């Protein structure tokens with residue numbers, strides 16, 4: 001496995017990869033969710049590049065970028081054991097210049113839901129993803145459904161900016177008790193972790209209602225809020241797969257989304273129905 005940190009190093013390593021390249025962008029603190037993306041990339045491509053970069057432009061000033069978990073040595077070990085070919089671990093100064101064009105997420109899809117509570121977050125996500133795709137020039141890039149709105153916006157960017165990369169959605173990996181894996185789960189105390197289970201629980205209950213053909217979004221969302229108590233969601237929303245607000249669930253074309261603080265930790269989760 002080759003580890004590179006400068007743009008020049010990455011470019012020269014990329015040049016010799018002649019067959020299909022799969023790319024998995026991450027912010028590190030790798031867990032089984034990340035690993036499932038990495039494994040899928042290794043399965044489906046001749047070469048796999050993983051990036052580890054805690055991207056400052058997707059954090060709001062009010063969010064604690066410096067506290068984001070960093071575990072580079074363990075991450076590199078995970079990548080090596082999985083069979084990754086190249087890990088790109090750039091420095092901030094190599095990725096960003098003072099003077100450069102800015103990319104803005106489409107307001108109607110990038111400043112709602114996550115974007116309402118984290119305005120400019122998706123601008124930063126798209127900015128770094130575009131740079132990383134330009135550098136790695138992958139045939140396929142792997143993104144988790146866990147960050148459903150991010151996945152939608154990246155797919156939209158790839159399509160509308162005519163990028164030569166397939167954006168491949170990957171299933172959400174959960175703990176045995178339902179909690180969606182997240183690098184932020186390490187912040188949870190034992191008690192908070194127990195509370196956090198209500199998030200996946202309310203999503204499962206929503207799915208049950210839908211299977212009983214109870215499709216009215218308002219009623220489903222009320223039931224979910226009840227299950228979450230005493231946690232209070234930042235948002236509980238049901239949208240179509242292209243992130244339009246809907247009033248009735250359309251089975252096969254809907255996503256149920258939750259964002260919720262558990263103590264000081266902000267968690268998101270969703271199900272695709």
Ligand code: AMP
Pocket residue numbers: 025026027028032033034036037142143144145146147170171172173174180181182183
């Ligand atoms: P992050 O390091 O949080 O930026 O995540 C890197 C990639 O891993 C993103 O595409 C995420 O959607 C994906 N990811 C994070 N958690 C999970 C999970 N529990 N299951 C599947 N994919 C995930």
